[in-house]
Amino acid sequence: MKRFGVFPFLSLLLIVTTAGSLILGKYPIAFRDMAGFFLFKFFHVGQMSTESCQLLENLLLDIRLPRILAAILIGASLSVSGTAFQAMFVNPLVSPGLLGVLAGGSFGAALAMIFFKSWVAVQACTFVFGFAAVLISVGVAKIHKGNTVLLLVLGGVISSGLFTSLLSVVKYIADPYNQLPAIVQWLMGGLSMIEVRSLVVIGIPQVVSIVLIALLSGYLNALSMGDEEARALGIPVEWVRMLLIFLATVMSALTVVVAGMIGWVGLVIPHVTRMLVGPDNKVLIPASALIGAIYLIVVDDVSRMLFNVEIPIGITTTLIGVPFFAIILKKARRGWS
């Protein structure tokens, strides 16, 4: 209960990271110039030539800011859905892809890249198949009676397996000169194709989902005590769990829609956050949203700055996440049994 003190610190860190990332880039901008631009643009304070104002507006508001906002939304979404899944499935090795949403979304995207030309169709298809994959997992669990959590996990294995192999089929029939490289590159994940319009479309449902999951976080604590105990506490377990799965699926499917596969964020960030603020989901959910956002901004900075060519962010998150997870594993295991 006393861990709420981290929020001012994390919020400040998020602001600093955002500001810092606006300055960073192939075309470096001095902090003074950025501050001057924002003061001039929004408060009409100070002076600035139309030309440099135009340049800064283009760089800061049209190129860098959308990308940073996307990193915030995606980082927060993946972390929150990972945290919710870990609590709900009482398993530390669970990530947002557990029920197949990432596999389904990838298949949908690849399919649409071959059969449709429009980018909107690709995005719609990604979302639909991400959702379909989760529905299959839930459906498989519903057919059989028994331990729901276990059956959902098995349903997820089945559904992920199905869509992973279907994705291979699509890759196999794709034109190897144009379509296949596009699919492969898209699967590596990246924030370079973010547009302001799609940012609004994904942002609103993601923010709503995060807020709703935060409001349901008291149930997450109880759900991780087991279904029967939770039901004896008066919780409509089935319905709360389906609502949580629905919200987590919306959030993570939308990350695939705009940025492809970004792995390991939803696995590593919940662990890191739990080490910082403890396991109470009432604190953990909002804290993991902030830490996930900060993390993805930083990783995106690394991806675009480290080499001359931009590295797809999905590769960077994995390359950072894997060794990091290996190191924290020992500590993360504490308290798990």
Added chain:
Amino acid sequence: MSHISVRGVSFGYTNKIVLRDINLDIAHGEIVTLLGPNGCGKSTLIKLMLGLHRPGKGNIYLDGTDISRIDSKTIARTIAYVPQIHRSSFPYAVIDIVLMGRIPHKAFFFRYSKEDMNVARNAMERLSISHLAERPYTELSGGERQLAVIARALAQGAKTFIMDEPATGLDYGNQLKLLDQIIKLSGEGYTFIKSTHSPEHALWIADRAVMIKNGTIVADGRCDEAISTESLFHLYNARVSVLRLNGSLRVCVPQTICGCRESAGDQEEESLL
């Protein structure tokens, strides 16, 4: 009107009948112990009385209302479930576990209020475990975990506790402390329904013993009448003498150990001192 009334309840899974035509009435303030071998249906009966399962046949009434018509939050405000001690997978602070007891009093979207916090702290105070509030649940001893879960049940505000083998997994000292705690709360008007594998626990603290075998109730009555050499042999297929110490306290001793296998019938009810 009885507090909990089980009327002609049968329950089973597709290929196995677990309970057959169970009738049981429990009054306010009683301490009722369910006895029976593994797999006899005790836990199923407990889950039925908590409203977690629906009976295949028959009805269960809570204060006169069919439990299947009562919403789960209302049930949770009346009956608290104390499960066997378990290892929670997350190292929640004890206070967070106790706070869960407030969920049946909250709206669908909720945040715990100051009052919830006070109720939770108060519950811990009553069990003298306030000092554990910020300790991780996973690092507690079995006895402390059991008290934490009982504190949660107190925070729930329910006056009836249904306990599934609460003593299992506790060391000897903590088993006795648990019994003390039950006696104390019973004195404050709480009703207890608990299953146990130890007939002595029933003899020591319960008003009533209900014996279940193969899904039916084979004996139901005051402990000193229901728990006997014959009934225990019938129930567990074990030869045990029920001996009376000075006064009315009774103990169970295996006949192989007290060396009275041949004359079991005579030894029963013998006063030792």
